[in-house]
Amino acid sequence: xxxxxxxxxxKSAKMKTCIYFVIxxxxxxxxxxxxxxxxxxxxxxxxDNEGYLGMVFNSLDPLSNIEIVNSTTAKSFYIGGANxxxxxxxxxxxxxEYCLHGFDVYNLRVDFKGEGFCTYIEPGELNYFNTFIVRxxxxxxxxxxxxxxxxxxxxxxxxxxEYIGEKCNQ
Amino acid sequence: xxxKSLFTxxxxxxxxxxNDSNVSCEKADTFFPYKAGVIxxxxxxxxxFAIYCNLALKGDYRSQNKLARYYFTGIPNELEPDKISxxxxxxxxxxxxxxxxxxxxxxxxxxxxxxxxxxxxxTLFKLIINTIPSGYRIDGQYKPLDLSDFLNQQQNQIKTGTxxxxxKSIRALNSINLP
Numbered sequence: 001x002x003x004x005x006x007x008x009x010x011k012s013a014k015m016k017t018c019i020y021f022v023i024x025x026x027x028x029x030x031x032x033x034x035x036x037x038x039x040x041x042x043x044x045x046x047x048d049n050e051g052y053l054g055m056v057f058n059s060l061d062p063l064s065n066i067e068i069v070n071s072t073t074a075k076s077f078y079i080g081g082a083n084x085x086x087x088x089x090x091x092x093x094x095x096x097e098y099c100l101h102g103f104d105v106y107n108l109r110v111d112f113k114g115e116g117f118c119t120y121i122e123p124g125e126l127n128y129f130n131t132f133i134v135r136x137x138x139x140x141x142x143x144x145x146x147x148x149x150x151x152x153x154x155x156x157x158x159x160x161x162e163y164i165g166e167k168c169n170q
Numbered sequence: 171x172x173x174k175s176l177f178t179x180x181x182x183x184x185x186x187x188x189n190d191s192n193v194s195c196e197k198a199d200t201f202f203p204y205k206a207g208v209i210x211x212x213x214x215x216x217x218x219f220a221i222y223c224n225l226a227l228k229g230d231y232r233s234q235n236k237l238a239r240y241y242f243t244g245i246p247n248e249l250e251p252d253k254i255s256x257x258x259x260x261x262x263x264x265x266x267x268x269x270x271x272x273x274x275x276x277x278x279x280x281x282x283x284x285x286x287x288x289x290x291x292x293t294l295f296k297l298i299i300n301t302i303p304s305g306y307r308i309d310g311q312y313k314p315l316d317l318s319d320f321l322n323q324q325q326n327q328i329k330t331g332t333x334x335x336x337x338k339s340i341r342a343l344n345s346i347n348l349p
Contacts, residue, residue, distance in 0.1 A: 097205045097309070119309045120205045122232060124271055129307075137323070143305065145267055165270040 036079055037090040039155045046092060052126040052159065053091045053098065053119075056148055057082040059105075059134035066103040071115060072096050088151040090159070095123040100132065110139075117141050126152075126163035195223035203309045204232055215245045226259065229303030234263035235272050242279055253283055257291040258298055266305025 037052075046052070057063060064081035066089070073096075079089055081103075099118040102111035117139075119129050128148050130141040152160040153168040160168035202221045210218035219240050225233035238260035244251035260276040280288065 119307050120203075120208065120232075125269055127307075128267065143307075145305065149268070163270055164268050165273060167268045 035077055035091045035093055037092060037156065037159070044092075046124060047094075049095045049123050050092050051095060051121045051123045052163065053093050053121055053129055054126055054148060054152065055089050055100070055129040056086060056131040056144070056151060057089065057134060058086045058131060059084060060136075061105050061134070063103045063105060063134065065109075067101045069099050069101045069115070070094075070096055071099050071118060076101070086151070088148070088155055090152075090156055093121050095121055097121075100129070103134075105134075112139070126159065195220070195227065198224050201311050203311075204230060204307070205309065207233060207236065215240070216248050219245065219249065225308050227302055228308055229306040230308040231263045231267050231304050231306065233308075234259045234304060235275070238263060238279075239275070253279065254287055254291045254294065257283060257288070258295045261291075261295050262298060262302065262304050265299060 053068075057066075059082060062081060062084050066079050066081060068077040068079060068091070069075070070077075070093075077091065077093075077098075079091060082089070097118055097120045099115040100112070101116045102109065104110070117130065117132070119127065121127050128143075128145055131144045131147060133140040133142060149160065149164060149167050152164065157168065198220065202224065204225060207218050207221035207225065210221055219237070222230075222233040222236045222240070226237045238256045238258075240249060241252045241256035241259060256279055257276075260272070260279060264272050264276060283291065
């Protein structure tokens, strides 16, 4: 009798653990940014009001918690970090104006004055924002479209061919 | 001198592009970003045209493409369709930043032009490409940065051993935008 009770207690404890684990997974998947496109992944087709936002970071230090803000809805998107050197970030976003608001460098939070760097995302397009040269004490935004296309061709060849075209094969 | 010649060319292009329509590309004193054009499109296409036109002359490739679409279709009672102007602005918009969608629009438009119209448009394009830039995204106005403030901040740094203490921590950094 005692053994049976003990078995039931163990079973219920196991069930509880499983339920907590499932809840944890659900919470964690909610925290994941669905707008971020992983390298060479087959991205879902864009909706009519969506466009891609591509940007390059050139930094001497690793960056984390890069924050993009939709200036109309004030919704923040944390798109992860960027390693030391040059990194490409690609997101799919709803049409509108978005601003690069800030990021963390080591344990220092950098927030740009005002809204930061802003651009308008055109729907149905691969919008190249800029190449951000992150240096202490300023960040400079420069347009290097050829460099961006090379990185796109390496890391997101399908999207590159679909939205930029032949230049991705050069 | 350089500025004078630029304004002369702008005047010529305005003459070419205005084309007996009520809408013309007038140089505005107030700055409007690309977003303002998108918002204006919903209420007044004439206002949107003026905003896009000013940005297109400064090199915003998205505005150049919008202008091409306006010239291609026209604005009822305001702007007559002008396929040559549409061709020129469209080709300019894809001269630096490549886009399959914009290129498809250009090809579609080109197919609707006669050979002599294409020749005229190409002549005009050669004139325009040397005077009007392309490939920029103009979404804001950036003030020139005075780096002397940062130099002063750095001079105020106090070094103590391996740690560097600043009197004022740099939390909000300035940003500059280069074309």
